[in-house]
Amino acid sequence: MPVGIKDVAQAAGVSAATVSRVLGHGPVSADLRDRVEAAIRATGYRPNLSARRLRSQHSRTIGLIVSDIRNPFFTTLSRAVEDAAYRAEMRVVLCNTDENPDREAMYLRLMQEERITGLIYAPTRTSASALARMDFDFPVVLVDRTGPKGIHDAVVIDNHGAAAQLVDHLADNGHGRIFGLFGNTSSTAVERHDGYRAAMTARGLAPDARFVAPNDRAAAEALGERLAGGDRPDAVVVSNGLMLLGVYRALKAAGLETPRDLALAGFDNETWTELVGPGLTVIEQPVADIGRTAMDLLFERLRLPEMAPRKVVLTGRLVARGSSGRA
Amino acid sequence: MPVGIKDVAQAAGVSAATVSRVLGHGPVSADLRDRVEAAIRATGYRPNLSARRLRSQHSRTIGLIVSDIRNPFFTTLSRAVEDAAYRAEMRVVLCNTDENPDREAMYLRLMQEERITGLIYAPTRTSASALARMDFDFPVVLVDRTGPKGIHDAVVIDNHGAAAQLVDHLADNGHGRIFGLFGNTSSTAVERHDGYRAAMTARGLAPDARFVAPNDRAAAEALGERLAGGDRPDAVVVSNGLMLLGVYRALKAAGLETPRDLALAGFDNETWTELVGPGLTVIEQPVADIGRTAMDLLFERLRLPEMAPRKVVLTGRLVARGSSGRA
DNA sequence: CTGAAAGCGCTTACAG
DNA sequence: CTGAAAGCGCTTACAG
Numbered sequence A, B: 001m002p003v004g005i006k007d008v009a010q011a012a013g014v015s016a017a018t019v020s021r022v023l024g025h026g027p028v029s030a031d032l033r034d035r036v037e038a039a040i041r042a043t044g045y046r047p048n049l050s051a052r053r054l055r056s057q058h059s060r061t062i063g064l065i066v067s068d069i070r071n072p073f074f075t076t077l078s079r080a081v082e083d084a085a086y087r088a089e090m091r092v093v094l095c096n097t098d099e100n101p102d103r104e105a106m107y108l109r110l111m112q113e114e115r116i117t118g119l120i121y122a123p124t125r126t127s128a129s130a131l132a133r134m135d136f137d138f139p140v141v142l143v144d145r146t147g148p149k150g151i152h153d154a155v156v157i158d159n160h161g162a163a164a165q166l167v168d169h170l171a172d173n174g175h176g177r178i179f180g181l182f183g184n185t186s187s188t189a190v191e192r193h194d195g196y197r198a199a200m201t202a203r204g205l206a207p208d209a210r211f212v213a214p215n216d217r218a219a220a221e222a223l224g225e226r227l228a229g230g231d232r233p234d235a236v237v238v239s240n241g242l243m244l245l246g247v248y249r250a251l252k253a254a255g256l257e258t259p260r261d262l263a264l265a266g267f268d269n270e271t272w273t274e275l276v277g278p279g280l281t282v283i284e285q286p287v288a289d290i291g292r293t294a295m296d297l298l299f300e301r302l303r304l305p306e307m308a309p310r311k312v313v314l315t316g317r318l319v320a321r322g323s324s325g326r327a
Numbered sequence C, D: 001c002t003g004a005a006a007g008c009g010c011t012t013a014c015a016g
Helices: A005-012 A016-023 A030-043 A049-056 A072-087 A101-113 A125-133 A159-172 A187-202 A216-228 A241-253 A271-275 A287-303 B005-012 B016-023 B030-043 B049-056 B072-087 B101-113 B125-133 B159-172 B187-202 B216-228 B241-253 B271-275 B287-303
Strands: A061-066 A091-096 A118-121 A140-143 A153-157 A178-183 A209-212 A235-238 A263-267 A281-284 A311-314 A317-319 B061-066 B091-096 B118-121 B140-143 B153-157 B178-183 B209-212 B235-238 B263-267 B281-284 B311-314 B317-319
Touching: A005 A016, A005 A030, A016 A030, A049 B049, A061 A072, A061 A101, A072 A091, A072 A287, A091 A101, A091 B091, A101 A125, A118 A287, A125 A187, A140 A287, A153 A159, A153 A287, A159 A178, A159 A187, A159 A235, A159 A263, A159 A281, A159 A317, A178 A187, A178 A216, A178 A241, A187 A209, A209 A216, A216 A241, A235 A241, A241 A263, A241 A271, A241 B271, A271 B241, A271 B271, A287 A311, B005 B016, B005 B030, B016 B030, B061 B072, B061 B101, B072 B091, B072 B287, B091 B101, B101 B125, B118 B287, B125 B187, B140 B287, B153 B159, B153 B287, B159 B178, B159 B187, B159 B235, B159 B263, B159 B281, B159 B317, B178 B187, B178 B216, B178 B241, B187 B209, B209 B216, B216 B241, B235 B241, B241 B263, B241 B271, B287 B311
Parallel strands: A061 A091, A061 A118, A118 A140, A140 A153, A153 A311, A178 A209, A178 A235, A235 A263, A263 A281, B061 B091, B061 B118, B118 B140, B140 B153, B153 B311, B178 B209, B178 B235, B235 B263, B263 B281
Antiparallel strands: A281 A317, B281 B317
C-alpha cells in the first residue's frame, strides 16, 4: 500500500491541497512547506503519476517511434531525444516497429491512449502515405523520413545530394559501373536512389539499382545475385548502415577485397566503418542534431500550433576512406 | 477534445460500464458488443491509459534502468526485454543513468511514481550497495550486475570464469605479461578482475591491473599510460566492449599491430570485433537470453512473491580470433 | 447480461 | 496563504 497524498497531509497536519501545492509551484508559507517536506521524507511519499496526469490533463510525455533501436542511427537519435526531454522534465515512450506497418498502426494508437504531448516519428513509406488521412490530438515531427507534403514538421538530411556526392566521388576515382542498393521501406531510400540516378545520368553512366528490405541479410543476398550476373560492377553504393554491413560481410565471405575487387561506399558513419581494412567511405549524418532539432521543432509547435509546417534539411558529410579508392 | 467513454456509451445507447466491458473481458451480449464496437469505430475512441491505470491499480509497466542505451550490450538487452513485454501486453519505461548514481536515484524515484509492475536494473556499485536499505513496492531483477546478496533475483554471466578463460587462452598462446583493464563502476568489473587475478596467480604470473571509468576514452588513456611505463606488457585484457574499442583505437593510433606488438582480448562480441584486422578475441555474452531470463524471473516473482531470491548464472562463450595469437 | 454509483489519487478553481 | 469540494476518465463491486 503506497502512501498517498492524504497520508502526507495528515502527517503534516495540513490539507491535501497544500501538499499538492508544495509538490508543484503553488504559494505555500515557509512554515507549512517545511512541515510538508518533513512529512514527505518521513513517509517516503511518491506522487502517483497516473493520477497527476489524469487530473492535470498533461502527460508530459514525448512519443518516439522508430524501426529498430538496434540500428545505431536510431540508438543515437533516441539518446538525443531523451536527453532533450529530460532537460524539459518530460519522459519518452520509445517504440520499435521493425518496419512493420501493423506495429506502426498499433503504436500510433498507443500514443493516443497515452495522451502524449507530441510525437517524433520515422514512418515507413506505407504508413507515411496514410498520415495525410490521420488526425492526432498532438503535433507530429517526422525524422529521417518524410510524409505527405506540408502537413507535418520534419527534420531530414539532403538525401538526394548526399547520394549524388557518393556517386560523384566514386566516379572521380575512376569507377563507372556503380551498382546501387537501396531500402524498400522509406522515403529516405527513394530520395537516395533519385540522387544516385541523377548523378549517374549527369555523367552519362547507366543507373543499375535495386531495392530490397533494409537489413544486412537482404543486402548481402542482393549483392550476391548481382555479382553472379554478367557485366560485374566495379563499385557499390548502399543506402544505410545495416545494409552496408551486410554487403561488407558478403564481400569478405566471397574473398573479394575492397577497393581492389570492388569499391564500396554508403551511409552512416558507424564505429566499424572506420576500423575495418582500408576504412569505408560513408556519408556521416548529424544524428544527434537531427534528434535535438526535432525536439526544438516540437516545442515550438506546441507554443505556436498554427505556424505553417517547417521542414529542416541538414547536411550529411562525406567521410572519404580507402574503400572508394581506385581499383 | 478527445472523445471519452461516455461519448461512446451515448453513441451506442448503452452505459459507460458496458463500453468498459467490451474493451476489457467483461460479459456483454453479442448485440450490445456490436453496437459498442461500431460506436468506437465511428467516434475514433481511444481509452485514456492514465485513467485506466489509476482506476485499475495496474500500470502494466516494466521499468528498465541501464547505464547507456548506446552500449550495444544494453541495446540488445532492451530489445529482448521490450519484445517479452510486448508479448505480455506490457509497456517498458527505459532510463539511461550514464553510470551516474544521482540519476539512478532519480530514476528509482520515477519508477515508484509510475507505480511500475516490476523493475529490471543494472545498478552501479554505488547504488547496488544502497539497495539493501531500499524498499520498493515492486519486485526488482538485477541484470549484468549484482547487488547485496540474497535480496533480489538476478541474471548474470560467470564473469570470474570468463575472465579466467581469457587469461588462460592468452597464456596458452605464449603471453605472460598480461595487463588487465577493468571498469570502476560495476560489480561485474570487480568479478572479472577477480577471475583475471586468480588465473594469473594460478599460473605464477604477476597480476598487473587497473580500474578506470568504463568508457573508450578512459581506457585509451589508461593504456597509453601503461605503455609509456617500463616493462611493457605483451597482452591486454579489457573488461567491456566500449573499453575494448578505446584500447583498439589507441593501439591503431600508436601504430601498434595486433597481435604482433600486443595481443588483445576482451568482452562483448560486437560487430566491429569480427570485422577488424585479424579479428578480436572476445567473450560473447548471451545478451538476449539475459533479457528474456530477467523477464521470466520477474513474471514468476509476481506470481510467487514469497519465493526465495534466485540468481541465474549464464555462461559466456570464448570466440577466439587472431588478436590473441602468438606475437 | 446490464446500469447506477462509488472511487482510484491527484489538481485546481472557488471562497475565505 | 489555505481548505473543502469537485472532477479528470476510467473500472468494478453491487443490485437487479
